Amino acid sequence: xxxxxxxxxxxxxxxxxxxxxxxxxxxxxxxxxxxxxxxxxxxxxxxxxxxxxxxxxxxxxxxxxxxxxxxxxxxxxxxxxxxxxxxxxxxxxxxxxxxxxxxxxxxxxxxxxxxxxxxxxxxxxxxxxxxxxxxxxxxxxxxxxxxx
Amino acid sequence: xxxxxxxxxxxxxxxxxxxxxxxxxxxxxxxxxxxxxxxxxxxxxxxxxxxxxxxxxxxxxxxxxxxxxxxxxxxxxxxxxxxxxxxxxxxxxxxxxxxxxxxxxxxxxxxxxxxxxxxxxxxxxxxxxxxxxxxxxxxxxxxxxxxxxxxxxxxxxxxxxxxxxxxxxxxxxxxxxxxxxxxxxxxxxxxxxxxxxxxxxxxxxxxxxxxxxxxxxxxxxxxxxxxxxxxxxxxxxxxxxxxxxxxxxxxxxxxxxxxxxxxxxxxxxxxxxxxxxxxxxxxxxxxxxxxxxxxxxxxxxxxxxxxxxxxxxxxxxxxxxxxxxxxxxxxxxxxxxx
Numbered sequence: 001x002x003x004x005x006x007x008x009x010x011x012x013x014x015x016x017x018x019x020x021x022x023x024x025x026x027x028x029x030x031x032x033x034x035x036x037x038x039x040x041x042x043x044x045x046x047x048x049x050x051x052x053x054x055x056x057x058x059x060x061x062x063x064x065x066x067x068x069x070x071x072x073x074x075x076x077x078x079x080x081x082x083x084x085x086x087x088x089x090x091x092x093x094x095x096x097x098x099x100x101x102x103x104x105x106x107x108x109x110x111x112x113x114x115x116x117x118x119x120x121x122x123x124x125x126x127x128x129x130x131x132x133x134x135x136x137x138x139x140x141x142x143x144x145x146x147x148x
Numbered sequence: 149x150x151x152x153x154x155x156x157x158x159x160x161x162x163x164x165x166x167x168x169x170x171x172x173x174x175x176x177x178x179x180x181x182x183x184x185x186x187x188x189x190x191x192x193x194x195x196x197x198x199x200x201x202x203x204x205x206x207x208x209x210x211x212x213x214x215x216x217x218x219x220x221x222x223x224x225x226x227x228x229x230x231x232x233x234x235x236x237x238x239x240x241x242x243x244x245x246x247x248x249x250x251x252x253x254x255x256x257x258x259x260x261x262x263x264x265x266x267x268x269x270x271x272x273x274x275x276x277x278x279x280x281x282x283x284x285x286x287x288x289x290x291x292x293x294x295x296x297x298x299x300x301x302x303x304x305x306x307x308x309x310x311x312x313x314x315x316x317x318x319x320x321x322x323x324x325x326x327x328x329x330x331x332x333x334x335x336x337x338x339x340x341x342x343x344x345x346x347x348x349x350x351x352x353x354x355x356x357x358x359x360x361x362x363x364x365x366x367x368x369x370x371x372x373x374x375x376x377x378x379x380x381x382x383x384x385x386x387x388x389x390x391x392x393x394x395x396x397x398x399x400x401x402x403x404x405x406x407x408x409x410x411x412x413x414x415x416x417x418x419x420x421x422x423x424x425x426x427x428x429x430x431x432x433x434x435x436x437x438x439x440x441x442x443x444x445x446x447x448x449x450x451x452x453x454x455x456x457x458x459x460x461x462x463x464x465x466x467x468x469x470x471x472x473x474x475x476x477x478x479x480x481x482x483x484x485x486x
Contacts, residue, residue, distance in 0.1 A: 065394035
């Protein structure tokens with residue numbers, strides 16, 4: 001199951017653990033939702049195989065902000081969301097820290113977390129700051145994340 | 149009801165909505181002439197009188213110790229300072245009236261008052277600090293105005309610009325602390341005057357609106373600057389839209405949480421618990437909105453020359469002063485007889 005996590009096609013569903021369609025065209029690289037089955041390897045795989053991926057908590061509105069902003073720039077970011085029950089969030093953050101390293105400024109990682117071009121980019125703070133300074137779009141372009 | 153909350157809310161409304169009486173009293177301090185009666189026309193005449201007032205009288209009245217010539221400062225700044233002082237003193241009085249220990253959160257929704265609110269020491273502290281902040285802001289605006297008419301060194305101008313920028317950043321820091329105390333206080337714009345509140349967006353000014361106001365004041369801009377400013381306007385708008393959409397989502401989520409289960413049973417403790425958790429997200433939104441405001445100011449600073457930045461900051465400062473003045477004028481306009 002973990003192997004194919006990244007390749008599960010988006011499917012509409014009413015249960016809380018199933019995928020909700022995100023973005024436009026079905027994309028083999030989209031992992032629509034985590035359902036609790038994620039480990040270091042699958043997370044690493046998602047990070048390396050997606051030009052832009054956003055890790056977040058299900059239902060988190062700040063995650064929605066990051067996604068909307070990236071969509072507006074012509075990026076179709078992969079979304080990976082965990083339930084806010086149990087220690088899924090802590091586990092995911094632990095894995096992301098291991099993969100991405102500590103973020104600049106020695107602060108702890110907090111969801112939502114964005115990876116661009118296989119590297120840790122940061123949270124909503126950094127997305128907004130780099131967007132305003134004009135640095136974000138070139139980074140996205142270089143990573144091949146822009147569709148336009 | 150005579151709880152501290154009621155007193156505070158009622159008299160704060162008076163503070164906001166009856167500033168003309170205050171202007172009246174303070175003006176008497178500088179002017180031995182007749183006391184204007186309560187009408188907007190008289191307010192305007194009064195303002196004109198103040199504007200034409202001799203510079204000596206003004207000079208004597210000003211006690212700031214900055215090294216630049218204060219003569220160019222308009223008396224309206226003094227009025228603004230007094231308004232701010234009054235706000236500060238009032239907040240202090242409220243603090244002193246509270247019967248319980250500093251840390252106690254004095255909550256209480258007063259249904260019949262339109263501006264029902266809760267008070268806690270974090271907010272009272274913010275109100276006081278904000279009073280200081282506005283005073284300092286008015287002083288800095290004065291300083292910028294004088295400096296731009298005089299011939300000061302580049303270094304001194306840079307210092308003024310840097311101080312002005314950090315002053316805004318101080319406000320964002322104060323707001324971050326206040327957001328933890330009571331985020332609804334910020335999202336309702338309780339510390340702002342009524343006209344400022346009309347323009348409220350996630351607890352503050354809308355950066356894209358600000359750029360629209362500022363940019364025409366900055367002519368002439370080089371071609372490169374024009375492009376950079378255009379790009380900034382666009383990215384600012386995009387970030388704002390994303391944050392607004394996030395806020396809409398938060399509203400939907402909160403409404404769902406509050407309305408969960410059967411409405412009408414009269415028992416809703418679990419819904420309250422869930423809803424309170426969701427409200428933590430609102431704090432992040434206010435923080436991110438302020439972060440956007442800060443980044444926008446910083447990017448403008450990068451694009452502009454020292455001189456343009458000084459002009460921009462002066463324009464920005466006076467724009468907010470005008471909005472505050474508008475609130476006062478509006479409050480003192482004649483009312484229809486009952």
